[in-house]
Amino acid sequence: MVIVMAPDATSDNIDSLVTLVSAAGGEAYVTRGVSRTIIGLVGDVQRLSNLDLRAQPGVSDVLRISAPYKLVSRENHVSRSVVRVRDVPIGGDHMTVIAGPCAVETPEQTLESARMAADAGAALLRGGAYKPRTSPYAFQGLGEEGLKILAETREETGMPIVTEVVDAGDVEVVASYADMLQVGTRNMQNFALLQAVGEAGLPVLLKRGMNATIEEWLMAAEYIAQRGNLDIVLCERGIRTFEKATRNTLDISAVPVAQELSHLPVIVDPSHSGGKRNLVLPLSRAAIAAGADGIIVDVHPTPETALCDGPQALVEEDLAELRDVAGTLSTLMGRDLTPAPGLEPVQV
Amino acid sequence: MVIVMAPDATSDNIDSLVTLVSAAGGEAYVTRGVSRTIIGLVGDVQRLSNLDLRAQPGVSDVLRISAPYKLVSRENHVSRSVVRVRDVPIGGDHMTVIAGPCAVETPEQTLESARMAADAGAALLRGGAYKPRTSPYAFQGLGEEGLKILAETREETGMPIVTEVVDAGDVEVVASYADMLQVGTRNMQNFALLQAVGEAGLPVLLKRGMNATIEEWLMAAEYIAQRGNLDIVLCERGIRTFEKATRNTLDISAVPVAQELSHLPVIVDPSHSGGKRNLVLPLSRAAIAAGADGIIVDVHPTPETALCDGPQALVEEDLAELRDVAGTLSTLMGRDLTPAPGLEPVQV
Amino acid sequence: MVIVMAPDATSDNIDSLVTLVSAAGGEAYVTRGVSRTIIGLVGDVQRLSNLDLRAQPGVSDVLRISAPYKLVSRENHVSRSVVRVRDVPIGGDHMTVIAGPCAVETPEQTLESARMAADAGAALLRGGAYKPRTSPYAFQGLGEEGLKILAETREETGMPIVTEVVDAGDVEVVASYADMLQVGTRNMQNFALLQAVGEAGLPVLLKRGMNATIEEWLMAAEYIAQRGNLDIVLCERGIRTFEKATRNTLDISAVPVAQELSHLPVIVDPSHSGGKRNLVLPLSRAAIAAGADGIIVDVHPTPETALCDGPQALVEEDLAELRDVAGTLSTLMGRDLTPAPGLEPVQV
Amino acid sequence: MVIVMAPDATSDNIDSLVTLVSAAGGEAYVTRGVSRTIIGLVGDVQRLSNLDLRAQPGVSDVLRISAPYKLVSRENHVSRSVVRVRDVPIGGDHMTVIAGPCAVETPEQTLESARMAADAGAALLRGGAYKPRTSPYAFQGLGEEGLKILAETREETGMPIVTEVVDAGDVEVVASYADMLQVGTRNMQNFALLQAVGEAGLPVLLKRGMNATIEEWLMAAEYIAQRGNLDIVLCERGIRTFEKATRNTLDISAVPVAQELSHLPVIVDPSHSGGKRNLVLPLSRAAIAAGADGIIVDVHPTPETALCDGPQALVEEDLAELRDVAGTLSTLMGRDLTPAPGLEPVQV
Incomplete structure (x- = not known):
């Protein structure tokens, strides 16, 4: 998942999110851009999904980026079965x-x-x-x-x-x-x-x-x-x-x-x-x-x-x-x- | 169910339908109108549904007229439970x-x-x-x-x-x-x-x-x-x-x-x-x-x-x-x- | 919009994207994270949307982050009209x-x-x-x-x-x-x-x-x-x-x-x-x-x-x-x- | 359109419907079956539709039977254009x-x-x-x-x-x-x-x-x-x-x-x-x-x-x-x- 911070998000907002994610067993990678900060998350998607990250102060959007199925996905199994x-x-x-x-x-x-x-x-x-x-x-x-x-x-x-x-x-x-x-x-x-x-x-x-x-x-x-x-x-x-x-x-x-x-x-x-x-x-x-x-x-x-x-x-x-x-x-x-x-x- | 016959349906068409319905254990009530004939059907809805009556010669439309659920229907149980x-x-x-x-x-x-x-x-x-x-x-x-x-x-x-x-x-x-x-x-x-x-x-x-x-x-x-x-x-x-x-x-x-x-x-x-x-x-x-x-x-x-x-x-x-x-x-x-x-x- | 790069995206992939966006009159802000790079885009959304960024090498996902309506949005007009x-x-x-x-x-x-x-x-x-x-x-x-x-x-x-x-x-x-x-x-x-x-x-x-x-x-x-x-x-x-x-x-x-x-x-x-x-x-x-x-x-x-x-x-x-x-x-x-x-x- | 009467509909119910339809400029053809009466309607579908026939006493169902488009229908123009x-x-x-x-x-x-x-x-x-x-x-x-x-x-x-x-x-x-x-x-x-x-x-x-x-x-x-x-x-x-x-x-x-x-x-x-x-x-x-x-x-x-x-x-x-x-x-x-x-x- 990726958190997109609002343009006016504060450093405190970001620190709180990192703490919250860590408490849920996840890792947060902060990348600060010119106008916005993006936080990439690694960890159990279900637990992270439950954090209601969208509702946290300073958060603009939360996005999921990888397919939730693994074994039937073609990503790691390119040839057709x-x-x-x-x-x-x-x-x-x-x-x-x-x-x-x-x-x-x-x-x-x-x-x-x-x-x-x-x-x-x-x-x-x-x-x-x-x-x-x-x-x-x-x-x-x-x-x-x-x-x-x-x-x-x-x-x-x-x-x-x-x-x-x-x-x-x-x-x-x-x-x-x-x-x-x-x-x-x-x-x-x-x-x-x-x-x-x-x-x-x-x-x-x-x-x-x-x-x-x-x-x-x-x-x-x-x-x-x-x-x-x-x-x-x-x-x-x-x-x-x-x-x-x-x-x-x-x-x-x-x-x-x-x-x-x-x-x-x-x-x-x-x-x-x-x-x-x-x-x-x-x-x-x-x-x-x-x-x-x-x-x-x-x-x-x-x-x-x-x-x-x-x-x-x-x-x-x-x-x-x-x-x-x-x-x-x-x-x-x-x-x-x-x-x-x-x-x-x-x-x- | 009700069969609506086409305006140009023949008596043979109607007779065939009556025979078909009877063979499926149902009863057919024919009512001849000025421009169209209507056939009312009584019998097991599932069996009748399988007859594909719509595809029979002379048939214009087939319509279902009663609720398919009985016990939970309010029809025979007017007061709310x-x-x-x-x-x-x-x-x-x-x-x-x-x-x-x-x-x-x-x-x-x-x-x-x-x-x-x-x-x-x-x-x-x-x-x-x-x-x-x-x-x-x-x-x-x-x-x-x-x-x-x-x-x-x-x-x-x-x-x-x-x-x-x-x-x-x-x-x-x-x-x-x-x-x-x-x-x-x-x-x-x-x-x-x-x-x-x-x-x-x-x-x-x-x-x-x-x-x-x-x-x-x-x-x-x-x-x-x-x-x-x-x-x-x-x-x-x-x-x-x-x-x-x-x-x-x-x-x-x-x-x-x-x-x-x-x-x-x-x-x-x-x-x-x-x-x-x-x-x-x-x-x-x-x-x-x-x-x-x-x-x-x-x-x-x-x-x-x-x-x-x-x-x-x-x-x-x-x-x-x-x-x-x-x-x-x-x-x-x-x-x-x-x-x-x-x-x-x-x-x- | 935000581009989420694949973990194995190369620097060349990123540079190409920046060039592509610039050519379309937009600006690209690159933020490199531990496992992924995120590129924030500023510019005309329609033109950027037409770039088919998802199909570019190294791109994992492309996300839109702001409401496409401005005048009727509550974002800049908090009190209800x-x-x-x-x-x-x-x-x-x-x-x-x-x-x-x-x-x-x-x-x-x-x-x-x-x-x-x-x-x-x-x-x-x-x-x-x-x-x-x-x-x-x-x-x-x-x-x-x-x-x-x-x-x-x-x-x-x-x-x-x-x-x-x-x-x-x-x-x-x-x-x-x-x-x-x-x-x-x-x-x-x-x-x-x-x-x-x-x-x-x-x-x-x-x-x-x-x-x-x-x-x-x-x-x-x-x-x-x-x-x-x-x-x-x-x-x-x-x-x-x-x-x-x-x-x-x-x-x-x-x-x-x-x-x-x-x-x-x-x-x-x-x-x-x-x-x-x-x-x-x-x-x-x-x-x-x-x-x-x-x-x-x-x-x-x-x-x-x-x-x-x-x-x-x-x-x-x-x-x-x-x-x-x-x-x-x-x-x-x-x-x-x-x-x-x-x-x-x-x-x- | 066809009106399907309820099994317990009275002759008065049927007469009232015929009167109602006539008043709207339509004609009603009554066909009495063993268990139900069916009334076929001829006239302006829109006006008849507005009669709210379903709400009349004794009515079980109301059905439309012909395609509402004429000129583009294949019914009267069998060969493909x-x-x-x-x-x-x-x-x-x-x-x-x-x-x-x-x-x-x-x-x-x-x-x-x-x-x-x-x-x-x-x-x-x-x-x-x-x-x-x-x-x-x-x-x-x-x-x-x-x-x-x-x-x-x-x-x-x-x-x-x-x-x-x-x-x-x-x-x-x-x-x-x-x-x-x-x-x-x-x-x-x-x-x-x-x-x-x-x-x-x-x-x-x-x-x-x-x-x-x-x-x-x-x-x-x-x-x-x-x-x-x-x-x-x-x-x-x-x-x-x-x-x-x-x-x-x-x-x-x-x-x-x-x-x-x-x-x-x-x-x-x-x-x-x-x-x-x-x-x-x-x-x-x-x-x-x-x-x-x-x-x-x-x-x-x-x-x-x-x-x-x-x-x-x-x-x-x-x-x-x-x-x-x-x-x-x-x-x-x-x-x-x-x-x-x-x-x-x-x-x-």
Whole structure:
């Protein structure tokens, strides 16, 4: 932090500040300019922040100068990271598509969705067994039963699975089935959950809070990283604004900005951003063209009967176009589309 | 829900919709007007919402017409509720002040803060033992040690305690010490936590998510109520906007709006809204004048050394004014300031 | 501005910056600290801002330290200003109520609204003759005909009139009838209009842009002040957020914040903030309690036939309560309610 | 509009509403369903809106069902429009790049910027002679002198010019030099200006207000169209949100949404959205991939000395990449990049 003194600040003012900072365990470096004095502070930012330095006599302004996240910052880790979900890479020169149903409903619907996902060019299967819903009267997911369906579908298709966990108390059971743990937008600042997934030994897909700044998003990633898990993929999924024509406002700039600030891969969720099927393809194209490391897309064989977010799911006739777009645009962006594992059924 | 058909919709379009709705377990009531046909729907809103009715041929618009929350709605519960924390009432004709330190740091600091709270007119003591912090490097609270300090302070002062719980797994231990459980702004949609506090047998203070609509806030209360706990107090604490001069933007209109939609008491947190000590008194006055059932305020004996949110804490010289404001304005609003229990120390 | 150099910045980096700043007509004061060097800049902020100093080698951060508005700032003008509209004061120890119809429709409706305004405790009459409307198909106001009606109503009631001007080209005609010119929320950054009202010789009521920061609002006031007109009253009227339950979100904190930053009086518009009649009284109380210098309220004899914003207008039965609230709360806040001029008709 | 009656509404309630609507010049069509009655309204939406129908006895909800803009809507004009600026097309199967300096400063800087624009693939030259600036102390543009420089540059380069007009009173003079009139973000609801440019006989570039909904943006276009000018190009340039890492948040979804609602071409301004040079290329790619009809980009030969928005201007080394991106991505999207007119100087 840096304290900017007022032009008429006295030597006593400055001495008092130095004493105050020292008492809080910090160090103060005074540099006297022609018209103003600047005091640079070293020490615990939180303790220094609590000193209410702005309110001290003679102080004109107080400024923070370094990024508050360390492990996920690109400052000390210039090359961009590649996160692997089993064998599937996310980041680097890869373009990775994740697809599947918003919620796991039945084995048939899940298997059919996985087939659709593969047809759309996906290498990873998404599907929710634990659903955070705004209303207590909405479908809350199948729980462990849903995880079993996902595991069976992985058996049949070979696609690693990405699934959400919504409570620290569920991390162990979800981690016993999943290949990648998803932390959803409403839980981005559920710190107990972040710490739990940080210790679960699996890669994490961290969605941006719908009202979180990019800095707060990186701080949430730092919570996971601090527990020793750096296999984190950031996912932009739209923020809340005054605009009502879309479910959320996709912050497309967040892709290049987060990639510049952090070494973690950044993907985009065009389905939850727009909330409408006919926006998924334009937003997917925008995401890849902006430089995203991947996209995560809802598909459903019969969206009109889906138990969750049917209106935003892609259907059969959209799949070829998505795969084509992902392939062509990725090439243009110098990336390889991570191949779908195919649907060779496991011999029983 | 109501479907508004386009002027050129055909009878086939209408028949198809009726069939679609029936297949989803709903009922459709068709009313044919001169220029348009309107179809009223009865059935499970979630399932109906998934039909993507807007995309069906002939449909012009689809509209939802009833409040999605039932138990906390004022529709079927016209009189406003009074919630009791031990003997201290919140709601009705009462004005209740809750005050205390943002975080419990030491027994001395907590006891001194409780004394300050009582001097400020508070009937309840707030204090955090589990702190959700944006940075993993910030002070995270003393945990159970903090709860013990709060319980000791209650012994000495007689003030019931309000304290935050941040994870469903901690509800049992926090409930064993606390008189009222607080759910913080970042956890307003931590549904596992909402359900856990709904079953804990204690009144709940539910802060509004900093980006939550009033409807979502009431839906979060519905999660608690659905578990059989209707002793819920709503707390407006500022929302996130583009304005940078304040920490958050206090949505003062949320007080009359939430009181009209719900029978639950509504209080205001002027400390976290503004984020600055000099805004606490103006915003407290505004809250009481807008009709709030109470306020919750940060106080600290030495904010310059506070481990959390020092700059927004009231100090000794502010207390008399807050007590005076709370008393005078409450009378003007036809409310009685709930008396502070005083500081008669327990004989040891 | 202040440049914070990176720890590894070289002397050459610093020298280059000094040269760059000098070339742009500025002066650079270098202060070398133990770990970092800080460079204070003096000069034209705009030109310095264009240097893209952040992108220069060795620069860690660039910070602006002084308020960009001068004439309306409280820094050099500590005592709070009183603005007079004819004989009616706004600011200081006064509480001033402005009321009237959103739009002037007929002489009868305007006169009746003026009587209602006076009954509600208003000292000034508001009424729109030029209405900025989102839709080109909405009622746009009576234009000069409306101004004449306002002037006649002033003749009959003695109440000075406040009316909006929406285009620089209309300032002359509006100023020939009005006692105070209003600049509306959509025109807060219509700089040609700001400059024109700055030269019109009348006090100005400057509404905050619905998406303007407080700083931008003060900059807009500075545009008016720069033309030599310091008789400016600021009006908070709600900002745009994600909340849908109210028309806008009244930023009640803007009252104490703007009063601290500027010497200009600050009033509140509870009618346009909430957009609903039943919110006007709670928000009026909140405004006065927060320290506002006045309020501006819509009244209408028959809101159900109003040509503009009927749903938010107060009606006959609300008037006594508003007058009572304004009187009682003002006293509590140490202010005198500016008396209504009464309705003694002018002898013809 | 549609009135949804409450289940317990009486026949008297319904009769009263019909009478009320008739009195306001509207017609009411009553359709009685099993559980509810629906009343469809036909008539002047503004007058009906003022009836405060929601407050009438027996009314459950009131809903608006048709788009409030007519001329710019795609409903009655399904094919997408092509707007021509002299011979340069915008819309249809074209991809049009507009580039130039934020502000016209000198003939040399403008000519050099035009050369850069052409090198970047631009077919139209942008440049501001009248600059709306937040601060009255910032550079406000050269005025007519700047227009003359633009006209001279057009002489030398053949590129038609797009330039902003900020006040209705300036439209005539600006239109006498310009080929396309730009209405800026701060003036999107300056209705006098919209009407004036609607009558100026030139195509208009209408920037979205930084806090305007897409509906309000289309309503602003309707103001221009209502004066008989349908040669309007919409420009998304970022909206204001809580995110601080970018100057504004580019609402990329606005491209497909506006194109679905309106037949007008939609372009994107990646320079003002992000506010940083290194975001311009990623956002340009995203815009083209999302289906935009064009982009408008800041370029400057020496951004470090620019009088306006230097930090976001592209420089020499970016031009080839932008041209390449615009060409390749346009082809992929099935569009032809509108050729730059080149720099063949006019023989004198």
